[in-house]
Amino acid sequence: MNVSCILCGFGNVGRALARLLKERKELIQEKYDINLTCHAVIASKGAVVSSEDLPLGSITDFVDRGNRLDTHPDFGRGRYGVKDAVAEFEPLPGVVLFESTPTNIDTGEPGLTHFNLAIENGWHIVSANKGPLVLRMQELKQAARAAGVSIKYSGATAAALPTTDVGLTCLAGATISKIEGIVTGTTNLILTRMAEKSVPYEEALKEAQKLGITETDPSLDVEGWDTANKTVILANSLMDCNLKLSDMSVKGITDLDPAYVKKTRESGKEIKLLGVAEKVSGGVRAYVRPTVIDSTHPLFGVNGTDKGITYTTDTMGNITVTGGRAGPMGTAAAMLKDLINIYRE
Numbered sequence: 001m002n003v004s005c006i007l008c009g010f011g012n013v014g015r016a017l018a019r020l021l022k023e024r025k026e027l028i029q030e031k032y033d034i035n036l037t038c039h040a041v042i043a044s045k046g047a048v049v050s051s052e053d054l055p056l057g058s059i060t061d062f063v064d065r066g067n068r069l070d071t072h073p074d075f076g077r078g079r080y081g082v083k084d085a086v087a088e089f090e091p092l093p094g095v096v097l098f099e100s101t102p103t104n105i106d107t108g109e110p111g112l113t114h115f116n117l118a119i120e121n122g123w124h125i126v127s128a129n130k131g132p133l134v135l136r137m138q139e140l141k142q143a144a145r146a147a148g149v150s151i152k153y154s155g156a157t158a159a160a161l162p163t164t165d166v167g168l169t170c171l172a173g174a175t176i177s178k179i180e181g182i183v184t185g186t187t188n189l190i191l192t193r194m195a196e197k198s199v200p201y202e203e204a205l206k207e208a209q210k211l212g213i214t215e216t217d218p219s220l221d222v223e224g225w226d227t228a229n230k231t232v233i234l235a236n237s238l239m240d241c242n243l244k245l246s247d248m249s250v251k252g253i254t255d256l257d258p259a260y261v262k263k264t265r266e267s268g269k270e271i272k273l274l275g276v277a278e279k280v281s282g283g284v285r286a287y288v289r290p291t292v293i294d295s296t297h298p299l300f301g302v303n304g305t306d307k308g309i310t311y312t313t314d315t316m317g318n319i320t321v322t323g324g325r326a327g328p329m330g331t332a333a334a335m336l337k338d339l340i341n342i343y344r345e
Contacts, residue, residue, distance in 0.1 A: 001343065002035045004092040006085050006123075008114055009100035010063060012041040012212050013128050016328035017098060017335055018056040024336065032340050039092070040085045044101075046070020048079035049088070051173055051212040082114045086121050098179060100155075102216045105229060105245065108135040115151075119143045120126045126338040128155035128331050129305060130229040135234045145336040152338030153338075155331040157230050158183040161307045161324030162334075167238040171313055176238050178278040178312035182210070183230040185326030186221040187253050187273040191290075192303045194261035195270065203256065213327040224252035224273065224288040231275030231286055234309075239277060241284040249287040256290060269294045272302070278312075 005021075007014055018304055021036065028034045036055040046069045048059055054056050054075060062072060070078040077084075082097070089095065097118040101111050108131040115132045118125050119140070127133065132140060133153055144151045157163045158181070167176060182188050186208040191206065193199035205222065207216050220226045228250045232243050253273055269292050277286040298320040302308040308322035324330060 001033060001096065002037065003094040003096060003339075003343065004089065005036060005038050005096045005098060005339075006082070006089070007038060007041045007098045007100075008082055009098075009102070009129070010041055010069065011100065011102070011216070012328040013100040013331045014041070014043075014337075015060050015063065016332035017100065018060045020329070020332045020336055022056040022060075028336075028340065032343065034340065034343055036339075037077045039089055040080075041069060042081060042085065043069050047077045048072050048075035049077050049080060049085070050075050056071055068075065073214075080112075082117050086117050086123075090121060094343075095121075095123040096342065097123050097125050098335055098339075099125060099129045099132075100335070101129055103129055103220070103222075103229065105133045105134055105225065108132045111167075112136060116143075117139055119147050119149060122147055122149055124149050125151045126155075126335050126342070127151065127153045128335060130156045130226075130233060133233050134229050137233065138242055152342060153233065154338050155334035157233055158307045158309065159324055159326050160186065160330035160333050161309065162270050162321060163230075163234060163309050164237055166309075166319065166321055166335075167311060171238075171311060171316060171319065174313040174315045176311050176313050179231070179234055179238065179276065179309065180299065180312075181227070181231065181234065181275045182272050182299055182302050182307050183234075183275055183308040183309065184227045184273065185307055186215070186218065186223050187227065188226075188302065188307065189213070189305050190222070190253060191256075191261060191271055191273065194256065194258040195265040196262070198258040198262045201254065201256070208305075210242045211305065211327060222254050224250045224253050227273055227275040234275075235277035235284055235286055239279065239284050242275070243284060243286055247286065249275060249289070251289040253290055264292060270300055272299060274299070
């Protein structure tokens with residue numbers, strides 16, 4: 001089948017996705033019968049647009065050399081956004097919007113506008129942007145159902161770790177009563193470095209930044225808000241609730257003493273930044289905080305940039321998934337998986 005796509009957001013994740021789409025184009029067609037054509041790549045300043053399939057490899061190289069999309073000699077456009085793409089490519093069959101603009105947890109913009117434009121025009125959405133999902137998930141999902149389109153967001157919940165896949169598909173028919181997750185690679189790496197050698201917080205954060213795994217604004221990671229965003233999305237997806245960030249108690253890792261973290265490990269325990277959502281009388285309670293866990297906890301051995309999630313269920317017991325590549329390529333891989341699963345369904 002022929003599928004067209006628009007890439008919105010061309011930072012680290014957007015460029016990783018572009019590379020992956022180029023590299024896997026033949027495999028996607030041969031294995032999944034999806035002939036994918038990219039017609040536009042949209043950044044905060046300009047875009048590249050074509051009625052034919054864009055050469056994503058050379059365009060990514062062009063931007064990696066420090067150029068802006070709107071200066072591309074063959075495909076560059078200035079002042080071009082999703083609204084323009086909707087008008088230009090409305091007749092195309094099977095359009096998917098890949099949304100990887102930076103997360104804004106105050107307004108959800110510009111992602112929220114992009115979501116609404118896609119839904120109104122019958123486009124599927126694959127998102128790594130958490131803002132719209134945190135603020136308007138139930139409303140957006142209801143609108144998408146009415147329009148007959150899908151919203152997929154694996155990349156918004158823990159990069160390559162299959163959190164929503166396990167919860168929605170593998171645990172179908174079970175009731176999830178508790179979710180515990182190490183879902184932010186940045187904070188897990190920092191805590192691991194503290195535990196290993198009492199590495200100062202600032203030094204460990206610089207390592208995470210060099211690896212490209214931090215949020216555009218790293219305070220979202222270290223102050224616990226990235227974990228909170230992902231916990232809200234998971235709870236609202238899997239526990240039939242409508243949590244808001246304001247419902248949560250959120251504490252990050254910025255006040256932790258590296259010596260204390262190392263001493264905790266030497267005592268046979270670990271400190272992990274956990275996002276937790278659990279069913280209680282009258283609803284769902286959720287919070288984020290550094291938590292001391294011992295070797296009996298299923299997330300005890302999750303270190304470095306790895307992530308992990310444990311679901312407590314009524315019929316399937318406790319299910320834990322760990323690992324998952326962190327950083328832009330892990331997120332891009334999750335977005336590609338979401339695209340494939342839209343058309344599998």
